[in-house]
Amino acid sequence: MKELSLDKTSNSAATITRDVPCPFCGILCDDLVIQNQGETLKILENGCPKAISAFETKLVATSPKINGTTASLDDAISAMSDILKNSRTPLISGLGTDAGGMRQVMHLADKTGGIVDHMHGDALTRNSLVLQDLGWITTSMTEIRNRADLIIFAGTDATKYPRFFERTIWNKKSMFKLKNEERQIVYIGNKLETKSGINPNGKRPSVLSCKTEQIGEVISSLHALVTGATLDVSKVAGIETKTLQSLADKMKAAKYGVIVWSPSELDFPHAELTIQNFCEIVKYLTRFTRFAGFSLSGNDGSTTANNVCAWQSGYPLRVNFNKGYPDYDAQRYSTRNALKNKEVDSLLWISSFSSNVNPPRASIPTIVLAKPDTKLNFKPDVFIPVSTPGVEHTGQLFRTDSVVSLPLKKLRESSCASVHSVLKQLIERI
Amino acid sequence: MYTKLTNGIVYDPVHGINGEHRDIYIHDGHITRKPLGNAKICKTYDLKGKIIMAGAIDIHTHIGGGKVNIARMMLPEDHATDLVEKTELTRSGCGYAAPSTLTAGYRYAEMGYTACFEPAMLPSNARQTHMEMADTPMVDKGAYAMLGSDDFFLRMLASKKDQAAISDYVGWTINATQAMGIKVVNPGGISAFKFNQRKLDLDELNQYYGVSPRDIIKSLARAVTELGIPHPLHVHGCNLGVPGNLDTTLETIRAVDGMRMHLTHIQFHSYGTEGDKKFSSGAAEIAEAVNKNPNISIDVGQVLFGQTVTASGDSMLQYAGHWHAHPKKWVVMDIECDAGCGVVPFKYRDKNFVNALQWAIGLELFLLVDDPWRIFLTTDHPNGAPFTSYPHLIRLLMDRSFRNDMLASINKEAAAASTLASIDREYSLYDIAIMTRAAPAKSLGLKNRGHLGSGAVADITIYSNNKDKEKMFSKPDYVFKDGELIVRNGKIIKVVNGATHTLRPEYDNGIEKSLKRYFEDFQTVSLGNFKIDDDEIVEHGNGRIIVQPCM
Numbered sequence: 001m002k003e004l005s006l007d008k009t010s011n012s013a014a015t016i017t018r019d020v021p022c023p024f025c026g027i028l029c030d031d032l033v034i035q036n037q038g039e040t041l042k043i044l045e046n047g048c049p050k051a052i053s054a055f056e057t058k059l060v061a062t063s064p065k066i067n068g069t070t071a072s073l074d075d076a077i078s079a080m081s082d083i084l085k086n087s088r089t090p091l092i093s094g095l096g097t098d099a100g101g102m103r104q105v106m107h108l109a110d111k112t113g114g115i116v117d118h119m120h121g122d123a124l125t126r127n128s129l130v131l132q133d134l135g136w137i138t139t140s141m142t143e144i145r146n147r148a149d150l151i152i153f154a155g156t157d158a159t160k161y162p163r164f165f166e167r168t169i170w171n172k173k174s175m176f177k178l179k180n181e182e183r184q185i186v187y188i189g190n191k192l193e194t195k196s197g198i199n200p201n202g203k204r205p206s207v208l209s210c211k212t213e214q215i216g217e218v219i220s221s222l223h224a225l226v227t228g229a230t231l232d233v234s235k236v237a238g239i240e241t242k243t244l245q246s247l248a249d250k251m252k253a254a255k256y257g258v259i260v261w262s263p264s265e266l267d268f269p270h271a272e273l274t275i276q277n278f279c280e281i282v283k284y285l286t287r288f289t290r291f292a293g294f295s296l297s298g299n300d301g302s303t304t305a306n307n308v309c310a311w312q313s314g315y316p317l318r319v320n321f322n323k324g325y326p327d328y329d330a331q332r333y334s335t336r337n338a339l340k341n342k343e344v345d346s347l348l349w350i351s352s353f354s355s356n357v358n359p360p361r362a363s364i365p366t367i368v369l370a371k372p373d374t375k376l377n378f379k380p381d382v383f384i385p386v387s388t389p390g391v392e393h394t395g396q397l398f399r400t401d402s403v404v405s406l407p408l409k410k411l412r413e414s415s416c417a418s419v420h421s422v423l424k425q426l427i428e429r430i
Numbered sequence: 431m432y433t434k435l436t437n438g439i440v441y442d443p444v445h446g447i448n449g450e451h452r453d454i455y456i457h458d459g460h461i462t463r464k465p466l467g468n469a470k471i472c473k474t475y476d477l478k479g480k481i482i483m484a485g486a487i488d489i490h491t492h493i494g495g496g497k498v499n500i501a502r503m504m505l506p507e508d509h510a511t512d513l514v515e516k517t518e519l520t521r522s523g524c525g526y527a528a529p530s531t532l533t534a535g536y537r538y539a540e541m542g543y544t545a546c547f548e549p550a551m552l553p554s555n556a557r558q559t560h561m562e563m564a565d566t567p568m569v570d571k572g573a574y575a576m577l578g579s580d581d582f583f584l585r586m587l588a589s590k591k592d593q594a595a596i597s598d599y600v601g602w603t604i605n606a607t608q609a610m611g612i613k614v615v616n617p618g619g620i621s622a623f624k625f626n627q628r629k630l631d632l633d634e635l636n637q638y639y640g641v642s643p644r645d646i647i648k649s650l651a652r653a654v655t656e657l658g659i660p661h662p663l664h665v666h667g668c669n670l671g672v673p674g675n676l677d678t679t680l681e682t683i684r685a686v687d688g689m690r691m692h693l694t695h696i697q698f699h700s701y702g703t704e705g706d707k708k709f710s711s712g713a714a715e716i717a718e719a720v721n722k723n724p725n726i727s728i729d730v731g732q733v734l735f736g737q738t739v740t741a742s743g744d745s746m747l748q749y750a751g752h753w754h755a756h757p758k759k760w761v762v763m764d765i766e767c768d769a770g771c772g773v774v775p776f777k778y779r780d781k782n783f784v785n786a787l788q789w790a791i792g793l794e795l796f797l798l799v800d801d802p803w804r805i806f807l808t809t810d811h812p813n814g815a816p817f818t819s820y821p822h823l824i825r826l827l828m829d830r831s832f833r834n835d836m837l838a839s840i841n842k843e844a845a846a847a848s849t850l851a852s853i854d855r856e857y858s859l860y861d862i863a864i865m866t867r868a869a870p871a872k873s874l875g876l877k878n879r880g881h882l883g884s885g886a887v888a889d890i891t892i893y894s895n896n897k898d899k900e901k902m903f904s905k906p907d908y909v910f911k912d913g914e915l916i917v918r919n920g921k922i923i924k925v926v927n928g929a930t931h932t933l934r935p936e937y938d939n940g941i942e943k944s945l946k947r948y949f950e951d952f953q954t955v956s957l958g959n960f961k962i963d964d965d966e967i968v969e970h971g972n973g974r975i976i977v978q979p980c981m
Binding site: 019021030031099100103107110111128131132133134135136137138139140141142143145146147167168172173174175176255256286289290292306307308310311312313314315316321323324325326328394396398402403404405406407 | 494496498499500502503504505506509513514515516521522523524525528529530531532533552554555557558561562565581585623624625626638749755758759760761762763764765766767768773951952953954955956958959962963965966969
């Protein structure tokens with residue numbers, strides 16, 4: 001891939017944009033200050049390592065390619081349309097895009113009779129199954145920031161969301177005068193990085209170590225304890241029963257407790273049952289005090305994709321439109337199973353936030369809409385470089401709590417089209 | 431380029447036209463006077479014997495936003511038996527109680543509706559609400575911003591900020607969220623629930639702020655009046671669904687002291703505690719109060735039997751009601767120190783005493799409130815029933831013998847406890863035209879909608895008269911939207927997008943200084959990103975903003 005710096009003039013005036021929402025993880029911090037000088041971006045304030053590496057990546061000039069050969073955008077879209085017109089059931093996956101891109105994805109899937117899934121579909125599905133089985137009580141970031149006096153991290157340390165603690169837990173001020181030293185942090189899980197949980201005053205968090213697969217068992221035991229039952233064992237998953245009892249007492253005494261999980265980090269078979277354990281103990285505690293669950297996810301626009309899919313089709317992700325109506329099956333229509341079971345005969349992969357994800361390899365015609373600096377480990381039938389929402393075009397993205405969405409800003413020009421625009425042109429040709 | 435509708439029978443209550451033969455001319459999306467002799471009539475529809483009304487307007491229907499989308503995601507079983515195939519014109523979708531946005535838009539149009547208003551747009555969720563409304567085709571949309579449990583307002587009220595500052599905040603919120611009105615839900619109660627209060631009556635204090643629902647309602651009603659917002663404060667009162675809430679509702683009417691107020695889904699707030707089961711109808715008392723207080727308007731929130739899902743901003747009472755979930759799953763969410771929501775699926779059963787009496791109470795209210803200009807036809811979709819049951823509800827109102835047949839089939843004790851059998855009133859087509867067109871348009875300040883006079887937007891619905899009013903209202907012969915024919919014989923023939931109605935009340939923007947500091951101190955988004963620009967609504971080409979004037 002030929003890389004060109006598009007730094008037009010190094011002495012051109014810099015423009016500075018404030019309150020920039022960052023689309024590169026699910027918590028969408030929106031206080032970044034970013035300078036654009038000659039189309040090169042520099043974060044001046046509030047960048048985390050993840051944001052810096054994503055925003056400050058130099059623009060790369062690439063062209064669309066058909067079978068590895070440079071082509072015009074118009075020809076590439078025609079080639080895409082030929083593949084999809086000849087496809088019985090396309091798989092449209094990855095779905096790393098904003099709400100505008102996702103609206104077009106849904107239209108395209110409906111029109112071509114395709115299957116839609118997200119690159120983080122497994123994580124989304126773990127939550128969806130809980131929602132559809134017994135439901136839950138959840139909360140959002142501003143509530144945690146101002147209200148939560150006990151925060152239990154179950155199977156996650158939130159390090160994939162670098163500013164989560166800064167933005168929602170350790171605050172200078174809170175609406176209800178909740179002081180940092182009044183907040184208790186607890187971790188349950190395996191080899192978690194617990195440094196962020198240290199109170200600015202030095203108070204260390206409680207850490208209950210167990211295997212990730214055993215967190216459900218620990219939570220079930222806590223559930224028994226908060227109901228007043230006693231446990232007939234001295235340890236659960238290697239944790240002393242009296243440690244659990246002490247946590248159970250804290251949970252009952254909390255005014256507003258929160259259990260935080262990250263569905264992508266609970267990556268073992270039937271992890272949805274563990275998430276359900278979180279949700280059921282939250283429900284039980286809410287009989288007496290206030291408690292809520294909070295799911296940390298939403299990277300690569302996954303919360304956005306799930307929401308747009310739900311309002312346009314009626315179902316959360318993993319929907320097949322092949323019969324002319326939406327058919328939802330969270331197992332059968334996963335990217336993995338759809339490919340393995342040969343339910344699909346073409347693949348359209350979209351990733352406009354991350355350049356380090358490769359689509360699954362499949363011996364079917366493959367179209368890739370990805371960031372120009374994506375290093376693909378194979379030559380797709382069609383490759384179209386796309387611009388990044390929130391960097392090179394405006395848009396909307398949902399935050400991990402699935403209730404707040406933010407307007408994304410355009411910070412620099414790109415020669416690449418947006419996913420929305422490519423798909424819109426494609427739909428017109430099918 | 432004129433279109434002429436001739437020989438039809440017109441019901442246009444705004445102009446006092448009650449079933450008269452009138453010709454209607456459409457030009458450039460609007461209804462016009464009869465054109466001069468040489469004007470070219472391109473198309474004439476001979477509507478002999480057919481009924482012409484303005485397009486219907488739903489003043490309270492949960493069609494978009496977070497809680498509706500939670501309901502969709504939670505209930506695949508709601509959709510599995512109600513799948514909608516794509517056609518040459520329309521997209522696929524699904525859902526009975528919680529339909530997909532596109533399906534909801536198509537169904538509304540196919541029922542003769544041309545505008546729908548989402549009543550519970552949380553400011554912190556407004557962007558999603560607008561995205562969903564933009565993806566609801568065929569009809570015009572608008573939303574009421576929900577205030578009253580948001581921390582900024584409550585702390586202003588608690589610190590006794592003057593009313594002008596509160597009105598500025600309300601005005602700012604309408605502008606920032608692109609709203610058409612203000613709604614309050616369980617005033618202060620959604621906040622109180624987060625502090626672990628489980629009930630909040632009209633004069634009980636929110637423990638943290640020390641303010642009562644009465645204070646909140648009065649302050650917001652005054653703000654709405656001072657800002658000149660056409661639609662009165664839209665109130666989902668305290669104690670929804672609680673036996674005995676009749677007294678709270680009556681006291682709420684007294685609390686506003688003559689200020690205009692809209693009491694929504696009042697059926698759920700009209701319960702007494704008489705009888706063996708300590709649950710009785712308060713419809714007569716409520717109707718009497720509504721009749722006596724011309725400042726009050728209501729919509730009913732009629733219950734109809736079957737499976738549905740309740741989706742409400744009232745997290746406190748949705749939590750309390752979760753024990754009755756059917757199927758047994760439910761969601762409650764606390765949102766941004768701003769609001770909350772609760773989603774509880776529910777099945778209303780005709781043989782269940784409480785559900786049957788709820789059904790009867792709604793109908794009693796419809797029939798005992800005298801002035802159809804102040805009572806609107808709603809089921810609080812989907813909370814009392816899906817909006818697709820409106821034609822059935824219209825038949826219940828227009829056809830006494832049908833109503834009595836239904837009454838004979840419900841729980842016997844409930845039927846005996848209701849006065850419904852003794853009420854003879856039948857709604858006329860004119861009454862229906864008022865309560866589903868003229869009155870909602872008037873209440874919302876939509877001056878050129880809800881009627882068929884010259885200058886009106888040509889949103890027009892044409893029905894074949896049928897003794898069976900359910901059949902008649904289920905399937906209009908023609909629906910025109912902005913002058914274009916979009917539905918013929920109850921089926922879509924052209925897909926349009928519809929517009930978003932908003933207001934731009936004037937306020938002192940000095941309030942933004944305190945808001946900016948407040949957002950920096952306490953919120954997890956910045957003030958600038960909280961606000962919704964016009965561009966966001968129109969950018970994908972499926973939205974158009976119509977700014978309605980304030981009073």
